[in-house]
Amino acid sequence: MPSNSQLSNRKLVIGGFFVLVVIIYIIRLFYIQVVDDRYKVEAQNNAIRRLTEYPVRGVIYDRNGKLLVFNEASYDLMVIPKEAKNCDTVGLCEILEIDKTEFLKRMKKACQAPNSPRKQSIFEKQMSAKTYAALQERLYRFKGFFVQKRAVRKYPKPIAAHLLGYVGEVSKEKAKKDSYYNEGDYIGISGIERSYETELRGVKGVQCAITNVHNKTIGSYMDGKYDTLAVPGKPLYCSIDIVLQEYGEKLLQNKKGACVAIEPSTGEILALISSPGYDPNLLVGGKERSKNFTKLYYDSLNLPLFNRALTAMYPPGSIFKLIGALIAQNDGLINRNTSFPCAMGYPPMGGKPKCHAHGGGKNLIGSIATSCNSYYSYVFREIVDQKKYPKFIDGYNHWRDMVMTFGPGTKLNTDLPYDKPGNVPSVKYYNKVFGENGWRSNTVVSLGIGQAELLLVPYQMANVVATIANRGYYYTPHCIKGVGNEKYIDSKFKTKHYVGVQNQEAYQNVIDGMQGALEPGGTAFSNRLKDIVVCGKTGTAQNPGGKDHSVFLAFAPRDNPKIAIACIVENAGFGNTWAAPVVTLMIEKYLRGKTLRPDVEKRILEADLIHGKNLIPEGH
Secondary structure, three states: OOOHHHHHHHHHHHHHHHHHHHHHHHHHHHHHHHHOOHHHHHHOOOOEEEEEEOOOOOOEEOOOOOEEEEEEEEEEEEEOHHHOOOOOHHHHHHHHOOOHHHHHHHHHHHHOOOOOOOOOEEEEEEEOHHHHHHHHHOHHHOOOEEEEEEEEEEOOOOOOHHHHOOEEEOOHHHHHHOOOOOOOOEEEOOHHHHHOHHHHHOEOEEEEEEEOOOOOEEEEHHHHOOOEOOEOOOOEEEOOOHHHHHHHHHHOOOOOEEEEEEEOOOOEEEEEEEEOOOOHHHHOOOHHHHHHHHHHHOOOOOOOOOOHHHHOOEOOHHHHHHHHHHHHHHOOOOOOOOOEOOOOEOHHHOOOOEOOOOOOOEOHHHHHHHOOHHHHHHHHHHHHOOOOOOOHHHHHHHHHHHHHHOOOOOOOOOOOOOOOOOEOOOHHHHHHHHOOOOOOHHHHHHHHHOOOOOEEOHHHHHHHHHHHHOOOEEEOOEOEEEEOOOOEOOHHHHOEEEOOOOOHHHHHHHHHHHHHOOOOOOOOHHHOEOOEOOEEEEEEEOOOOOOOEEEEEEEEOOOOOOEEEEEEEOOOOOOOOOHHHHHHHHHHHHHHOOOOOHHHHHHHHHOEOOOOEOOOOOOO
16 A cells, blocks of 8 residues: 555645646636737627738839829728628618619628638629718618728720730639639739739738727727738839820721731830720729620620730731741742742642732842732742752741741740730641642642731731841730839840841841832832831731731831831721721821821721721722
C-alpha cells in the first residue's frame, strides 16, 4: 500500500493540474473578452457589419491624355437573409419594381451555395440614382438589407466599344478558380477591360461599419482600426487617337466592315474600328444593361457585338499582291522591269483569273499601280514552280512560309483578346481536297491575287502595310502604350519582328508601285491627296456569299511614315469607290487635323450601304 506521503503527493499533483486548467481558462476568457476585439466584433454582429470596399477601377486615357473611360458611383442592394425578419416586403418590391414571386426567387438564391443565409449577397445590382434615393428614405423598414457602394464605367464619347470592351459579372467558374472574386463581382469581359483586368481591378478593402436600430450606417467601428483601404486600379494610357477613332467610326457608319490604323514606327494602334458598332454606355447599369445586351446580341442584321477588326476573316483580294511582289523579287525571279502578258485575264488558264482593261503588259511598278491579276498569277507560279525545289509541294511550302512571316495565318499576339489568325492554306489541306499529286500551281493560282482559301483579319492587313512602310519589319500591334503612372509597357511590344524579305530594293520598287496607284493611271488616282504622298493599294475581294468587298490599304507620308491603315467595306464593290476614300480621309484627318475634300467626305458620311441608300454608280 502507498504511504501517506505518497498519497499526499498525488493529491498535490492532481490539484495542481486542475488549478492550471482553471488558470488557462481564465487567461483565455480574458484574452477573448478584453484583448482580442475580433470576438467582440462577432458578438456584436447585429450592430457591426463587414463591408467590402471595392477599389475604383483604373481609368483609361487616349494617346494625348484625353479621357476615354472613367468611373461613376453606383450602388448595390445587399441582403443577409438570416437577418431579414419582419421586413416590409411590399414596400421593397414597390421601390425595386418587382413582384413578390421575384422577391422570393432572389431570397432563395441568396440562401443557396455558394451564398449563405448568414452571408451578404447582392439582391439588386447597380441601382439607379432614383431607386437609391427612395431606398435610403425607407431603409429602416428593410431589416437585413443594406446598400454597398460600387463604381461603374462611364464613357464621355460613345466610341471604341470593341477596343475598350465592357465589364460584367464574373462567372461562377472564374470565381471558384480565382480567390479575388466572389459571385456578383465584376470583371473585364472583352477588349482592354479583359486583357488588362489585373492592372485595372485594383485591390479590395474591408470596412467594419456600425449600424443603428434603423439599419443605417452611422460610422466605422473603432474609428477604422480594423478597416483596410482599397487600392485603386492602375490607369491605362491607350495608343488610340480619340479624334481619329471618332472620325473613322463616323465614316463607317451605316456600313459593314472594319478599319485599323497603326503607327509603323512603334506598332501602336491609332484607331480600331468595327462597324456596325455600339455605344459602350449601353452596357453599363443593371436592368437597362441586360435589356441592351439582349438587343445587341440578337441583332442578326448588324451583329454589333462582333469585332470585325480582330475576328472577321476576309479574302484580302489585290492588296495581297504586294507580298507576292516582294517574295518574287527576294527570290530573284522578277525585277523592276519584268513584264508578263495580260489578255484581260491569265492566258495559261484561258483568261482566268479575269483582269480589267489597263493597256498592254506592265512592268512591276505598273502591275501594282494598275492591279493586274494576270501579272500576279504569273508571279505566284514563278515562286511555287522554282526549279531549285525537287518537289512542287516544297515550292508551295516556301511560298506559304514566306507569306506567314508577314503575319497572315498566325496570331500576332496583340494585347487585345479573341484575335483570329486568318488562313494560309496548307499542303495537307489541298491534298485532302484534290488528292496527293492532284494539284499544281495553276490549280490554286488565285491565291496569288488574294483569293481562294486565303483569309486575313483586318488588323493583319494593317500590319502588312505597316511592315512595308518600315521596309521589312514590324512591331507587334498593341493598343496600350503605358500602364500605371510609370507607364510600363511589356518588352514584347518593343521588339522588332523581321519578315522573310529583307531586300531593300524590292521594297522601294513595291512602294513606287503603291505611290503610282494614287497617280494618273493608277487604280486609286481619284483619292490622291494634295501635298501628302500616299502609297496605297486597292483591292476588290470576291465574296462567294454576295457582292465583292471593297479593300484598301496605305501608308503616309512615303518618307518617315506616320500612319499605316487598312480598311474593308463589306459588299461594297471596288476598293477605290468606298474603302480608299475612308482611308485617305482618315490619313488627312490624322496628318493635317482636317480634311480638304468636303464633297468626298459628304458622300461617305451620308452613304448607307446596309440599307442601300445614297449609293453612286461604281467606278474602279
